[in-house]
Amino acid sequence: MSDQYPPNPQDPYDPNVGGQPGYGSGYGQGGYPGAPSYGQQPNGPKPDNNLVWGILATVLCCLPFGIVSIVKASKVDGLWNSGQFAAAQQAAADAKKWAIISAVVGLTVSVGYIILAVLVGVSGA
Amino acid sequence: MTSPPITTANSQGARSPAGWRTPVGGAALALAGVGLVLLRDPHREGALGICPSLLLTGGYCPGCGSLRGVHDLATGQLGEAVGHNLLLVPALVWLVWWWVVQVGATTGRRLAGPPSSARFCWLLVAGLAVFTIARNLPGSPLAP
Numbered sequence: 001m002s003d004q005y006p007p008n009p010q011d012p013y014d015p016n017v018g019g020q021p022g023y024g025s026g027y028g029q030g031g032y033p034g035a036p037s038y039g040q041q042p043n044g045p046k047p048d049n050n051l052v053w054g055i056l057a058t059v060l061c062c063l064p065f066g067i068v069s070i071v072k073a074s075k076v077d078g079l080w081n082s083g084q085f086a087a088a089q090q091a092a093a094d095a096k097k098w099a100i101i102s103a104v105v106g107l108t109v110s111v112g113y114i115i116l117a118v119l120v121g122v123s124g125a
Numbered sequence: 126m127t128s129p130p131i132t133t134a135n136s137q138g139a140r141s142p143a144g145w146r147t148p149v150g151g152a153a154l155a156l157a158g159v160g161l162v163l164l165r166d167p168h169r170e171g172a173l174g175i176c177p178s179l180l181l182t183g184g185y186c187p188g189c190g191s192l193r194g195v196h197d198l199a200t201g202q203l204g205e206a207v208g209h210n211l212l213l214v215p216a217l218v219w220l221v222w223w224w225v226v227q228v229g230a231t232t233g234r235r236l237a238g239p240p241s242s243a244r245f246c247w248l249l250v251a252g253l254a255v256f257t258i259a260r261n262l263p264g265s266p267l268a269p
Contacts, residue, residue: 051241052223058253059188059216060158063178066188067250074246110174117171 042085047092049076053099065102069095144231151224159199167192184261187212187253190269209269212256 051073058066072095080088165172178186190209197206198217206213222239229236260267 049241049246051246052220054246055216055219055249059210059212060191063186063188067253070246070250070253073241074243074250077243106177109177109180113171113174 042080043089046080047076047089049073050092050095050099053096057099057102063102063106065098065105069098069102072098148224148227148231151227159195162192162196163199167196185257185269187257187260189260191216193269211267212253 051070054066054069054073056066057063057069072091075091076088076095079085079091161173167173173192176186176189178184179189188210191213194206194209194213197203197209198214203214219239226236226238256267259265260269
């Protein structure tokens, strides 16, 4: 059992009631949009480079998008180690995104082909 | 400084549902895939639709033959699987290794993962390029 008490929702003076939960204030953390990313602090641990998605997409789907995913994955570690943390996280997210695009396109075409084949009554190809 | 009551036992809890989602979901999808391939044998052309890459380019991509290969592996024909796609077995070894690491992470064990460095990624891309060219040459033994 935890010893934390629940915040009283009726208490208008409780800082934890209503609005954002207190994450220890957002002041001084990467302010306005478009701020230069030099010298930023890492926002969490080094991201996984999501290579698993690229391998899945390339070997078990097909399509060139799987290769794009692997290339994106290859950039994660280098960007992170050179201090470009946001770019590293973006590359990891892109690696995942392109693998998903690959899978969605592959599945859509396959399922579409099966539906078409059933509708038209063509067996095989 | 007040400590807000939101940082609950969420970070390192072995056996949290979120931690098990990846290994359990991955295993379920893999089994579903094997089941689908056993249900509709991909050796029969068009049984599982058609590959958009093959349709658009007329050439074999690095993944071509892997569904037939999975069917062969599921029916115990390793040689046939290698013949359909040389990269399938190494890729599956990598994926199973990755999956074991995920299971280890959820149960609080840190295991060495499969190779995933930038260097490995570039070797992989280069290897895939060579493999793609080689299997599309006339009479290639690497063709699916």
